[in-house]
Each structure stands twice: as structure tokens, then as C-alpha cells.
């Protein structure tokens with residue numbers, strides 16, 4: 464019995480090593496329960512009975528790696544996800560940022576951390592365009608989306624959507640900010656101009672700074688507690704004074720940053736530096 468468990472543990476460790484080496488995905492960052500649940504999805508899909516079977520499969524069939532990456536990264540997202548949060552963003556957060564810019568250098572920097580296929584970044588871009596109207600081009604706007612999953616980033620850069628991710632886009636925005644081609648909705652050039660997407664690991668990647676607002680939603684729930692604490696401090700440091708931090712509805716601010724941020728709207732998980 465003990466021997467079987469040790470073998471199972473050794474196979475699991477071997478699997479983590481393979482994943483790190485071939486996908487650059489650092490398994491130690493994530494809660495073990497989450498990680499095992501995601502791997503089990505692929506074990507079931509490939510009819511692998513044990514971790515050992517799955518390791519063998521990976522070693523003999525490299526086509527399985529992209530499937531595994533997709534299962535591990537959980538890219539599910541949609542435009543204006545949790546519309547009640549975007550309601551506050553549209554009516555309070557972005558107007559406050561715009562007002563604070565006054566007449567000086569009108570630069571607006573926003574970071575969508577863990578951006579998946581880019582819809583969060585484009586949702587913010589739509590709202591900024593809607594609020595600024597003709598003044599949109601007078602601002603130097605840069606919305607940066609970062610993620611570890613290169614396939615998602617590619618989709619973000621292309622800005623072509625068709626499925627369930629469109630469900631909360633209001634009709635006026637559909638016609639103003641997308642070009643319809645067949646079943647596809649293609650993000651307008653005007654929005655693409657102010658967005659950029661790049662590969663970056665939130666834990667081990669370079670630190671960024673100078674942001675007016677950071678959105679990091681539905682990303683940290685899977686991280687180990689200590690990494691969450693570190694990341695929230697990184698976000699605090701990456702924000703300009705009075706900058707906003709928007710978390711996911713099921714995420715909670717923990718660690719030292721909890722005493723440093725002030726709660727702007729706790730229900731919608733919006734904090735301010």
C-alpha cells in the first residue's frame with residue numbers, strides 16, 4: 464500500500480517536472496487541489512488510468528501538451544464578465560481616472576493581468592472610448608494584457624470572437640466596436656490601437672509599474688496563499704497613487720496589502736491605493 468502511494472507520488476512529481484520543462488508552467492505556484500483537478504480532466508479525456516499512464520502518453524505524443532496547457536490555464540472568460548463590476552467601472556472608476564488627468568499629460572495606463580483571450584482589456588477599451596467620445600484620441604491610452612498562455616494571447620491579438628464570450632456586449636457596442644464577418648465579431652482597429660498583449664508570468668516575470676488601474680480577476684484563486692500575498696503587494700507597487708485594483712468576485716485581498724489598500728467598493732472587490 465505504502466509502496467503504491469510512493470510510486471503514485473513519484474509519478475506525480477515526474478509529471479510536474481515534464482510540465483515545467485515542456486510548457487514552462489510552474490506547477491508549484493498553484494494549489495495542489497486545483498492542479499490535480501485540472502490534470503484529472505486530461506487523464507479522463509485520454510483514458511489514462513494513472514499518472515504513470517499519462518506521463519507515458521506525454522512522452523510518446525507531444526500533441527497532448529497543448530491540450531494539457533489548455534486544461535491547466537482555465538481560460539474561460541467573456542466580455543463584461545460580472546456586468547455589475549463593469550457598471551461601477553463605467554460610472555465611477557474610469558470617470559475618476561479621466562477627471563484626475565486634468566489638463567496635463569493625458570496618459571492612461573491599465574493592466575489586465577491574466578487577460579486570457581483579451582476580452583477584459585477590450586471591454587475596458589470600449590468603455591473608455593464610449594466615455595471619452597471625440598476626446599479619445601487626445602489621450603495616450605495603453606491597456607496591457609498579460610498571460611502565460613500563448614494561444615490565448617494570440618487570440619487576444621487577433622481580436623476575433625464568435626461564441627459565448629459575446630453574450631454581455633450591449634447592442635450599441637456590438638455595432639460600434641466590432642466588424643461582423645460571418646459568425647465572427649472582429650474588434651475594431653480603434654480599440655486594437657490602444658491595447659497590447661504580451662506573455663508574462665505574474666509570479667516569476669518582471670515587475671511592472673506606472674498603472675492607473677489593474678484588473679486581475681479570476682486568476683489568483685488558483686495560486687498558493689503566499690504567492691497571492693506577494694502578488695497583491697506587487698500590484699500595490701505597480702499602481703500610481705490613487706490607482707485602482709479590481710479583483711475577481713470570488714477573490715479576497717490577503718496579506719500586508721490588505722492594510723495598505725483602501726476598500727473602494729468591497730462588494731465588487733475594488734480597492735484603491
Ligand SMILES: C[S@@+](CC[C@H](N)C(=O)[O-])C[C@H]1O[C@@H](n2cnc3c(N)ncnc32)[C@H](O)[C@@H]1O
Pocket residue numbers: 492536537538539540541544576577578579580583609610611612615663664665666679680681682711
Ligand atoms: C479564468 S482566466 C481569467 C480571465 C479574465 N481575467 C476574466 O476574469 O475573465 C485565468 C487566466 O489566468 C492565466 N494565468 C494563470 N496563471 C498565470 C500566471 N502565473 N501568470 C499569468 N497568467 C496566468 C491563465 O492562463 C488564464 O488565461
